[in-house]
Amino acid sequence: xxxxxxxxxxxxxxxxxxxxxxxxxxxxxxxxxxxxxxxxxxxxxxxxxxxxxxxxxxxxxxxxxxxxxxxxxxxxxxxxxxxxxxxxxxxxxxxxxxxxxxxxxxxxxxxxxxxxxxxxxxxxxxxxxxxxxxxxxxxxxxxxxxxxxxxxxxxxxxxxxxxxxxxxxxxxxxxxxxxxxxxxxxxxxxxxxxxxxxxxxxxxxxxxxxxxxxxxxxxxxxxxxxxxxxxxxxxxxxxxxxxxxxxxxxxxxxxxxxxxxx
Ligand code: OOG
Ligand code: MG
Numbered sequence: 001x002x003x004x005x006x007x008x009x010x011x012x013x014x015x016x017x018x019x020x021x022x023x024x025x026x027x028x029x030x031x032x033x034x035x036x037x038x039x040x041x042x043x044x045x046x047x048x049x050x051x052x053x054x055x056x057x058x059x060x061x062x063x064x065x066x067x068x069x070x071x072x073x074x075x076x077x078x079x080x081x082x083x084x085x086x087x088x089x090x091x092x093x094x095x096x097x098x099x100x101x102x103x104x105x106x107x108x109x110x111x112x113x114x115x116x117x118x119x120x121x122x123x124x125x126x127x128x129x130x131x132x133x134x135x136x137x138x139x140x141x142x143x144x145x146x147x148x149x150x151x152x153x154x155x156x157x158x159x160x161x162x163x164x165x166x167x168x169x170x171x172x173x174x175x176x177x178x179x180x181x182x183x184x185x186x187x188x189x190x191x192x193x194x195x196x197x198x199x200x201x202x203x204x205x206x207x208x209x210x211x212x213x214x215x216x217x218x219x220x221x222x223x224x225x226x227x228x229x230x231x232x233x234x235x236x237x238x239x240x241x242x243x244x245x246x247x248x249x250x251x252x253x254x255x256x257x258x259x260x261x262x
Contacts, residue, residue, distance in 0.1 A: 043157075120219070133227075143162060
């Protein structure tokens with residue numbers, strides 16, 4: 001660790017407050033250029049601890065920056081991992097108040113729900129598929145707390161990988177009944193197609209992102225419990241939204257999921 005305990009707590013409190021108040025901030029590596037990866041995940045852990053002590057429940061995990069489209073859009077080279085809590089969940093067809101967010105963008109993702117515990121190291125696509133129950137369409141709403149959505153990898157990890165809202169729905173299918181590499185997706189905003197792609201855009205296979213998450217948790221002495229939702233990462237570039245926008249994600253063989261910004 002490059003940062004002391006007091007600084008980690010103070011940075012976690014600051015980023016958590018920015019999320020709750022929908023206020024942006026400068027990226028934290030500007031003031032702390034020597035911050036380490038462990039520091040970044042320790043800050044994220046402290047935000048989670050604050051949420052749990054405030055009564056929130058873990059709703060799942062997310063992998064991010066898992067497609068070339070996303071890495072290119074954000075100018076980074078490696079995936080990152082974050083948590084989802086129940087307060088981020090929005091029902092399929094539900095509404096999100098734009099005033100509660102800073103500069104939201106939507107991402108088309110494939111969600112996995114596990115049926116048995118997964119533990120790394122050594123977790124592979126095969127182990128993920130064997131341990132998965134269902135896969136389903138998911139829209140992730142990201143809202144970086146950093147000014148103009150500009151960050152480096154450590155800063156975005158500390159900021160819980162821009163997590164802010166998520167919607168899962170549509171028609172869940174058995175994870176082993178589909179070839180997720182060739183599963184097509186269409187993202188629509190106000191009835192117009194704004195992005196399209198296929199599952200292979202995420203690390204060659206979306207289950208590879210879940211395996212990376214499990215191996216990441218393993219390095220930190222944690223496992224992925226049975227029954228956990230994992231969002232495997234945006235298949236395409238993220239798309240900015242504003243009040244009045246209706247967003248629908250259609251996933252081949254899995255129906256659609258929608259959300260409205262008001
Ligand atoms: C970081 C989070 C990226 C994804 O699916 O790629 C992410 C960001 O771009 O703000 O959730
Ligand atoms: Mg995402």
